[in-house]
Amino acid sequence: MFASHDGLCGIGELAEHAGVTVKTVRFYSDRGLLPEASRTVGGHRRYGPDALERLRLIRSLRTLDLPIAEVRRILDEEDETGSVLEDAVAGQLRELGSRLRVLRWREAALRLVQECPPGERADRLRLIGAVTTPPSTAPLARFWRSWLPPRMPARSVAAFLEAAVPQPPDDPGPAQVLAFARLHAFTTRPCPDREQPQPAAHRAGARGAAVLYAGLAEAYELAGAQLRQDREPYPGEALDGFVAAYAGAYGTRDTPDFRRLLAGQLAADPRIDRYWELVTEVITPPGGRPEPTPGSAHDWLLAALDAQTAAAA
Template sequence: MNGDALYSIGELARRTGLTVKTIRYYSDSGIVPPTGRSHAGYRLYDIDALARLDLARTLRELGLDLAAVRRVLDRETSVPEVAAAHADALDVQIRTLRLRRAVLRAVARRGASPQETRLMHRLAQLSGAERHRLVHAFIDDTFGGFDANPEFVAMMRSAMPELPEDPTTEQVEAWVELAELCQDADFRASVRRMAEMQAADRAGGDTGALHHELNEAVRDRIAEALAAGILPTSAEALPVTQALTALYAHAFARADDGDLRRWLLARLEAAADPRAERYWQLLATVNGWPPVASLAPVFTWFIEALRSGEQPRGEDGPPVGGR
């Protein structure tokens, strides 16, 4: 091709595949200025203009705006610099689109109302820091002002929701439900009661340890009783209950008596709030952790067994009026 050749807009259109209208717009915008004009006043372009036009088309097809294209063509910035910045911007857009997709699928699956849809969209749009602040506010409100179990409070503060960049529908739904739960006044009051009990225990000399081995032993013994079909109100449950209260008496350095059983029953009833278990299940779903096994059957069995033990008994039989 002759380097001195000049081309009309129509010739550029044939060579590039762009429309005459598009080339004229680029020319008017200063993206591809004309090299000169014909005797009749028509715009003419040289080989450099053809190269600029080809690069401009490529950059536009990649999604760059005209201002960025002009900076590249005028050598105010390099193609790699513009490409890196644009790729970063696309990453943000992709994350936003993925989140919107997950919210829309959740709305479709739940048959959400307009109000629920707005709430789901708002909560899903929160940044990681905003999600953390929402959960920390819940913890501050429920445990603040109490000398509660420090190990338990620290565990709650360390377990924050981390919604991934490409969340599943289930993760979005779990986060929305978790956020609603953290703001539920009745649930907050229930957790505050647990915090009050922990503070009372610490005032009574409890070290605040979480007693992981004790909890596992209790779960295992009650799981065995459930598997064996032992009813919590039956005579067969008595040895199991006595063995469990003995474990608690040893762990907390207390006498294995009626006071211990009443103390234990009150704490089990407070901890058995199904919303407390749901909190950890939702957090596990959001964070992609293994599913949290339900302890509801364990709590129910132990609570009924302790309540049964508090009822007056016949000489050799189950509690009077028991099932």
């Protein structure tokens, strides 16, 4: 391949064949990625025939932004399964995805500031400045943990948080960034109302609350299907499951008297409607149809229960 009588080439010829600078070849050689075949009496590097292909591979891997350590592992891989390369590429894709997510959030936040009236910019800057990038849902989880009954089973807590805490979209619009920032502010501000009487779920105790929330999750899913069809609240399977969840948690039967009592208890529960309004804005893509949330499903079911008990009275 090389013109010399011994089949070797100098650093300049190798650099020319590979289309890189001598400095680049020296850099990879000094880091052990590109071994030299020998050196001349004067100390000049000489490279063998495989050096060109190896150098081209190094360049390709570095073009993919793989770190030097990963490149070395790939070059040193003895088997030909390609597992080291696959793992390195997968890791790089994950890292790139995280960086892109950060950039998309920053872009949407910049557009949010750019598009808002001048008088609102200071407030919006304050809101988005309090949120990490990428945004963390930890404050929202802490907010709900303060409302859940103490000593509730960890699995039940995790299932509840999965339903109640929205995941920030990977590619948000400005409105979604603003909604998440407001949601963050809502859940982190001092809230004296949290010292008020707790929701009806707390009366069931930790174990009862776990049973209750599991039943409510099924009822909310059924109610969500009705909300997607723009159905008005009405008694049916969703409401029956809703009431059965409370009856099971309290260890009582589903009777007309229990339904009237439950309607009164739920009407007196602390309200966090603003939380669910903001959740809807966070999870709804620009121009998309609002998706049901546990909050909107609960309101639909409570309205159905109120209508049924009023009609029975």
